[in-house]
Amino acid sequence: MNDLKYIMPHLKRYIPAYIFGILLLMVIDTLQLVTPLIIGNFTDTLMSGNLTADKIPFYMFAVVGIAVLVAVGRFGWRMTIITTSKKLEYSLRNQIFEHLEKLPLNYYNHHKTGDLMAHCTNDVNSVRMAFGPGVVMFIDAMFMGVMTIFLMITRVNLNLTLLAILPLPLIAFFIIALGKHIQNLFKGVQEAFSDLTDNVQEAFSGIRIIKSFVMEKKTLDHFNEKSRENFDANMNLVKLFGFVQPLVGFIATTSTLISLVYGGTLVIDQVITIGEFVTFITYVGMLTWPVMALGFVYNMIQRGQVSLRRINVILETEPEIADANHLLDLYPFVPTIDVKNLTFTYPGAEEPVLKNIHFSVQRGETVAIIGKTGSGKTTLMNLLLKLYNVDDGTIFYNNKDLNDLPIKALRDQIGYVPQDNFLFSKSIAYNIGFANETLEDDQIRSAAEVSQIHEEIMTFSEAYNTELGERGVNMSGGQKQRVSIARALYKKPPIVMLDDSLSAVDTKTEESILGHLKEELAGTTTLIVAHRISTIKDADQIIVLDQGEIVERGTHETLMTLDGIYKDMYTKQLLEEKIAKES
Numbered sequence: 001m002n003d004l005k006y007i008m009p010h011l012k013r014y015i016p017a018y019i020f021g022i023l024l025l026m027v028i029d030t031l032q033l034v035t036p037l038i039i040g041n042f043t044d045t046l047m048s049g050n051l052t053a054d055k056i057p058f059y060m061f062a063v064v065g066i067a068v069l070v071a072v073g074r075f076g077w078r079m080t081i082i083t084t085s086k087k088l089e090y091s092l093r094n095q096i097f098e099h100l101e102k103l104p105l106n107y108y109n110h111h112k113t114g115d116l117m118a119h120c121t122n123d124v125n126s127v128r129m130a131f132g133p134g135v136v137m138f139i140d141a142m143f144m145g146v147m148t149i150f151l152m153i154t155r156v157n158l159n160l161t162l163l164a165i166l167p168l169p170l171i172a173f174f175i176i177a178l179g180k181h182i183q184n185l186f187k188g189v190q191e192a193f194s195d196l197t198d199n200v201q202e203a204f205s206g207i208r209i210i211k212s213f214v215m216e217k218k219t220l221d222h223f224n225e226k227s228r229e230n231f232d233a234n235m236n237l238v239k240l241f242g243f244v245q246p247l248v249g250f251i252a253t254t255s256t257l258i259s260l261v262y263g264g265t266l267v268i269d270q271v272i273t274i275g276e277f278v279t280f281i282t283y284v285g286m287l288t289w290p291v292m293a294l295g296f297v298y299n300m301i302q303r304g305q306v307s308l309r310r311i312n313v314i315l316e317t318e319p320e321i322a323d324a325n326h327l328l329d330l331y332p333f334v335p336t337i338d339v340k341n342l343t344f345t346y347p348g349a350e351e352p353v354l355k356n357i358h359f360s361v362q363r364g365e366t367v368a369i370i371g372k373t374g375s376g377k378t379t380l381m382n383l384l385l386k387l388y389n390v391d392d393g394t395i396f397y398n399n400k401d402l403n404d405l406p407i408k409a410l411r412d413q414i415g416y417v418p419q420d421n422f423l424f425s426k427s428i429a430y431n432i433g434f435a436n437e438t439l440e441d442d443q444i445r446s447a448a449e450v451s452q453i454h455e456e457i458m459t460f461s462e463a464y465n466t467e468l469g470e471r472g473v474n475m476s477g478g479q480k481q482r483v484s485i486a487r488a489l490y491k492k493p494p495i496v497m498l499d500d501s502l503s504a505v506d507t508k509t510e511e512s513i514l515g516h517l518k519e520e521l522a523g524t525t526t527l528i529v530a531h532r533i534s535t536i537k538d539a540d541q542i543i544v545l546d547q548g549e550i551v552e553r554g555t556h557e558t559l560m561t562l563d564g565i566y567k568d569m570y571t572k573q574l575l576e577e578k579i580a581k582e583s
Ligand SMILES: Nc1ncnc2c1ncn2[C@@H]1O[C@H](COP(=O)(O)OP(=O)(O)OP(=O)(O)O)[C@@H](O)[C@H]1O
Pocket: 109, 346, 349, 353, 371, 372, 373, 374, 375, 376, 377, 378, 379, 380, 419
């Protein structure tokens, strides 16, 4: 029952539709059960010599009429129950996606995209099968089974019925005995599918690397291996079903055999009429389906249960970064940042990557963070955005503790340009105006001008309406960086954070962008992470990180007097530039 915790609210919404569909199904089932009685009656009338030509159309119309009603009714219940189960699938999938979006960055560090895709596709589908066709088949089978047996007893013969249905419980026994095994096999199928999806997703995301390293063969081999595992997992299930279904069919045939032998004897002994015998044999045939259906349903429900559990694991994962219960008001927002004694260790890691960090950024100031690769610059940015949890009393905006501020409202105040310039495979305008519901052409253009990308966008075939390839493949690295900067500026945020966002542009473009940014961002609090000192030379404050600690801080001029890491980096960069110019 606990498994139904998350799906129950969806199911409740569709209960009236389910009830209507189920009632319709029962009416159809009842109608179907009338046909054998008509055929039995026809046989008896025929055998007694009372069948006259004028009676035949009556039988004909009765059989055809029932068949038409059954066809119409079947359409009705399919439309009701199958549509309802599709709606259930739709709302469950949306709930999973919405929940996944709320999960913190760290969740994605530990869960593969392919797995998540499989949850949103295969697992949701299995749940739909269980709650759509599964429910239908279960009710159909139970109702048909009970009604058929009832009619066999009341309209034909009790002893014959009891003897004929004797082998049927064996079927239920087999299917239940195999239940655990089926669950395990199905879990294997779902896992193999997740792996395969993940493999395909990664192979095509990394296709440029694969091609440039001529690793197509290696990737194909790896894919084949995963594909084989998927095939094997499916085959295990197919083999089992291949064994179970004929077995069920065989057991059902023994019922027919008993009916023929014992039923024939009863006819000879004149305990039942030939018409009743024909009705009985038809009912035995009709009973095979409900019994087999119970087997199918059982499997479907097993699959649905495994999938539901996998989905529940996601839905049970709490958004680690939750808003505090008593939030402070963010407004009026003054863009000042204070970091006090901040130490941070990644979840699951042992060593802290940031140690005792403290600094302040005043409104309108530009603070630069520089340091060797792996020194903790991006981590610091991520913490300022609260992409990971931080201790109380370590980061303050506007003199208010980050943990007491509403996350969404705070992030709305920040224009962030990440290190990996992810672009969506939509238009350039969509990418720049991503932060807003509506795309304002003027603002998009002005953000692009400040980022020095407007002129290049105009050379694209459809300018701002040009559709980008996946992850913006039809743009150069530098162009992508500038579109990302434009995306952050479009929001006109009071705080801008640039994480190594100018590394792919040449020094001249960089200078030009920085010049424009300075004008445009006057009054904006800016944090810049950079490797190139030329990017941050004019910052009000430069912080030098080394192995997670601040080792130097000050303006460019003061740092140059220190004879430390900063001066060393600067001297090396100057030398490199000189060599590059001369060569
Ligand atoms: N998700 C993570 N889980 C555990 N450790 C991480 C994670 N992300 C980064 N690290 C570690 O944290 C340290 C700091 O990484 P970070 O990305 O902040 O450095 P950086 O200064 O921005 O480097 P770069 O200049 O190369 O971008 C590194 O040792 C890195 O291995």
